[in-house]
Amino acid sequence: MKNPLNADVIVVGAGPGGAASAKYCAAAGLKTVLIEKKALPRDKVCTGMIMGNWALDTIREEFGTIPDTIFTSPPELNGHRFYVAGAAVQTLTAHTLLTWRKDLDHWLVACARDAGAVLVSNTRVLRVVAHEDHIRVDLLKDGKKESLSARFVIGADGATSVVRKSILPELQVNYSGPVRVWYQGRLSLDQRYIHWFFPKRLPRPRFNVNHKDGILLLEGAGIKELAREIAETLSPYGFDPDWKPIKKDGCVIALLHRQLLEGDFVPAKGNVLLVGDAAGLILPITFEGIGTALKSGIAAARTIIANAHHGRIAAPEYVSGIQTIIDAIRHLYMDRFHLKGEMDPLKRNLGPDAIAAGLVSAYRETLLLQE
Numbered sequence: 378m379k380n381p382l383n384a385d386v387i388v389v390g391a392g393p394g395g396a397a398s399a400k401y402c403a404a405a406g407l408k409t410v411l412i413e414k415k416a417l418p419r420d421k422v423c424t425g426m427i428m429g430n431w432a433l434d435t436i437r438e439e440f441g442t443i444p445d446t447i448f449t450s451p452p453e454l455n456g457h458r459f460y461v462a463g464a465a466v467q468t469l470t471a472h473t474l475l476t477w478r479k480d481l482d483h484w485l486v487a488c489a490r491d492a493g494a495v496l497v498s499n500t501r502v503l504r505v506v507a508h509e510d511h512i513r514v515d516l517l518k519d520g521k522k523e524s525l526s527a528r529f530v531i532g533a534d535g536a537t538s539v540v541r542k543s544i545l546p547e548l549q550v551n552y553s554g555p556v557r558v559w560y561q562g563r564l565s566l567d568q569r570y571i572h573w574f575f576p577k578r579l580p581r582p583r584f585n586v587n588h589k590d591g592i593l594l595l596e597g598a599g600i601k602e603l604a605r606e607i608a609e610t611l612s613p614y615g616f617d618p619d620w621k622p623i624k625k626d627g628c629v630i631a632l633l634h635r636q637l638l639e640g641d642f643v644p645a646k647g648n649v650l651l652v653g654d655a656a657g658l659i660l661p662i663t664f665e666g667i668g669t670a671l672k673s674g675i676a677a678a679r680t681i682i683a684n685a686h687h688g689r690i691a692a693p694e695y696v697s698g699i700q701t702i703i704d705a706i707r708h709l710y711m712d713r714f715h716l717k718g719e720m721d722p723l724k725r726n727l728g729p730d731a732i733a734a735g736l737v738s739a740y741r742e743t744l745l746l747q748e
Contacts, residue, residue, distance in 0.1 A: 384410040384527040386681055387514050388494075389502050389540050391417060393432075394653030394670030395533030396485035397439060401678035403493035407685060410525060412516070413498045414534075417486060421478035422557050422628035423667075424571065424587060424596065426454065428473055429744040431668030439675065440488045447480045449589040455569040459736050460610070462576050464729035469737050471744050473571075475589060505530055505543040507647050529648045529681045529691060533674060536631035538655035544646040551632045556600045559624035560593040564614040576606035578732055580662060586611070592623075598630075630664060633657025634710050637703065644699070645692035650677040658702055661709040662736075663743040669706075673699050705746055709739065 384407075388399045391413035399411040413419075427433050427443075436443060445452070456470040490496055500518040507513075511526045532540025536552065566572050568588040575583050582599025584607060595607070608618040636642035637657045644656035652658070653670030660669060676698040680691045 382511055382527055383525040384408045384495075385685060386410070386529045386531065386678075387412065387512070387525055387527040388531045388533055389505075389514070390532070390534035390538075390653075390655070391486045391496070391498070392421070392482055392533060392535065392653065392670060393485055393667050394655075394674035395531065396482065396489045397435070397671045397674035398531045398533060398652060398678040399494040400439065400485075400489035400492045401675055402681060403489065405678075405682045407682065409489075409494040410527070411486065411489060411494045411496050412500050412502060412514070412525075413486075413496065414501045416499050417496075418479040418483035420626070421482060422555065422596075422626050423478040424585070424594075425449065425476040425478050425481065425589065426473050426571065427476065427481070427667060428663070428665050429668050429746055431672055431746050432665070433474065433668075435668065435671040435675065436485075439671070440485060443474065443476075443481075444484065447476050447484050449475050449477060450591075451475060451568055451588075453569075454571055454587075455567075456571075457737075457740055458567075458570045458572045459733050459740075460572065460574045461729050461733040461736065462578050464733040467733045467737050468570070469740055469744075471741075475587075477589070502534065502539045505532070505540050505649060507544065507649060512648060528685070529650070531674070531677050531681075532649065532651040532655045533653055533670070534655055536629045536654045538631075538651065540649065541644075541651055541655050544649050545642070548636070548642060553598050553630040553632055554627055555596060555598045555630065556625065556627040557594055557596045558600065558622045559626075560595070560620055561591070561623050562620075563588050563591075563593055564611060564616055566614050573736075574607075574610055575733075575736065576603060576610055578729060580736070630654070630659060631657055634661055634706060638707050638710060643692070643696060645695050648681075648691045650680065650691060650695045652677050656699075658699070658706070660706060660743050662739045663709075665743050668746070669702050672702055676702075709742065 386402045386409045388395045388411045403409040454473040459467045503515040512530045513526045572586045584597030644651040652673040658669040659666040680695040
């Protein structure tokens with residue numbers, strides 16, 4: 378006797394990738410449940426930039442015009458500025474919409490619900506178990522354990538994905554832990570730009586500065602390691618290292634590029650498909666992830682819709698459908714090693730101005746990515 382299904386599709390994680398896949402599946406008439414471990418709106422450590430064609434074009438095509446209430450002050454940036462030690466400041470002009478991720482994600486999920494997706498929030502996924510004719514998702518809600526089942530599961534649950542750990546328990550993952558420090562006030566840096574600092578003339582560690590809604594945000598991997606460089610670099614702009622932060626938070630990035638590109642990690646198994654950060658689909662160098670999450674979420678939904686009535690296994694078709702994203706990651710991953718080699722103090726061939734120009738070029742490639 379077949380297991381009675383609670384849904385056609387269960388989507389785990391209510392970020393951009395999860396919202397996109399849930400909306401697309403629900404709009405196609407599939408019974409879709411979207412599970413989120415926190416109450417919405419929930420915060421997410423992120424610059425909040427809708428950065429590049431992939432992110433902006435996908436939102437406009439799949440969700441429509443972003444409401445003005447989603448944007449911060451300033452509502453958009455004129456571009457990026459790059460500060461490499463010893464180099465002239467370089468500017469990349471790129472009009473970029475600016476949000477708080479809690480507001481952007483909340484709106485995207487509202488669109489998914491309008492399309493018919495059922496949201497189950499404040500609910501933690503404990504494990505995903507694949508059976509022959511269904512996939513069981515074990516949950517913890519209000520202190521009680523329960524289970525849901527579906528034919529397909531989309532894991533959009535971020536860098537520390539429970540879905541990924543369930544289907545690929547042997548996968549070894551390295552993580553990076555960017556930190557965000559909040560200050561009340563501003564520096565004498567143009568608020569219409571995000572400012573990227575590379576004090577060691579290396580792609581990482583780095584930090585960035587941006588202003589939103591009267592808040593000064595200092596973000597980056599290796600913030601503690603760069604404490605002296607941050608103070609020296611930002612003091613001319615009015616930064617006081619004795620300022621007391623009003624808040625500190627952080628996030629995790631799964632560093633899966635090598636395994637993904639070498640075929641050691643396939644972001645799907647059977648009818649369980651991983652999207653966005655859960656799939657390691659974050660762009661090297663810039664570490665932009667909204668666009669890749671949206672595109673992989675749509676690719677997962679399209680694959681499921683195409684296979685929903687045919688009994689085929691979805692994984693091979695999905696992996697083929699995200700090849701454009703993987704190709705872009707491969708290209709930027711090689712750029713990263715090229716940059717790292719040129720910026721290595723022990724074998725540096727380029728001066729700091731040329732290094733800064735290389736970084737600008739890599740960021741420009743991310744912004745201009747298209748099908």
